[in-house]
Amino acid sequence: MFARLKQDIKAVFERDPAARSALEVVFCYPGLHALWFHRVAHWFWKHEFYFVGRFTSHLGRFFTGIEIHPGATIGKGFFIDHGMGVVIGETAEIGDNVTLYHGVTLGGVSWEKVKRHPTIEDNVVIGSGAKVLGPFSVGKGSKIGSNSVVVKEVPANSTVVGIPGRVVMATEKPSEKVDLEHGKLPDPEAKAISCLFDQIRELERKYVALAAEHEDLKKRVGM
Ligand SMILES: CC(C)(COP(=O)(O)OP(=O)(O)OC[C@H]1O[C@@H](n2cnc3c(N)ncnc32)[C@H](O)[C@@H]1OP(=O)(O)O)[C@@H](O)C(=O)NCCC(=O)NCCS
Structure with a gap:
């Protein structure tokens, strides 16, 4: 458990140049508090204590202004900077070393009880105020610009900006992917x-x- 907490604190130091001391990080980073509330809420959710999970998540929201549904899955090295106004939906899946800024929504566009929130792969950064809406993936290492509204799949290592979000930089086009099966390189x-x-x-x-x-x-x- 302590290794996990150390990793959480390390993620803050790695991604926020304003962080001065471990004491400051532990007591003054709502993104970290929201993550800790989420871990407890998610445990209850997985063990089918749905109300307790939901209530724990609600307490987290009350104290931090960050709403993470207890059903959402979150990987290692997750960091929410500033945090206020972040909303993460029930079926959202977040990989390792993902960074979100304040006002980010990982939301759904359907009222059906199916996977309706995005999957955010490893090392993605989502800028303040951006909305990522729907059950598609944001590929590894991509960046989503502040205030963008992303409504479709994002290839790995791309930069997406605007409304609707458009890829302005991509290091990997689908047709240029390495064809490992046939041993071909672009x-x-x-x-x-x-x-x-x-x-x-x-x-x-x-x-x-x-x-x-x-x-x-x-x-x-x-x-
Ligand atoms: C998108 C972002 C990650 C930059 O990624 P990058 O790969 O370094 O891309 P660049 O800065 O070179 O920008 C690429 C293009 O997108 C444009 N752009 C960048 N961010 C944009 C945004 N949020 N909305 C619209 N256009 C944007 C740039 O002007 C540039 O356009 P150009 O090629 O016509 O000049 C960054 O702009 C961003 O929004 N980061 C979020 C940071 C944040 O939320 N900080 C909050 C701290 S409190």
């Missing part, structure tokens, strides 16, 4: 040559169209 030189061929074909097409127009013009002026 070939950047082949890709660059293929782009050059595309440009040459486009220039040829334009040249043919211009030459035809030129011929047509010559005929019309009687040259």
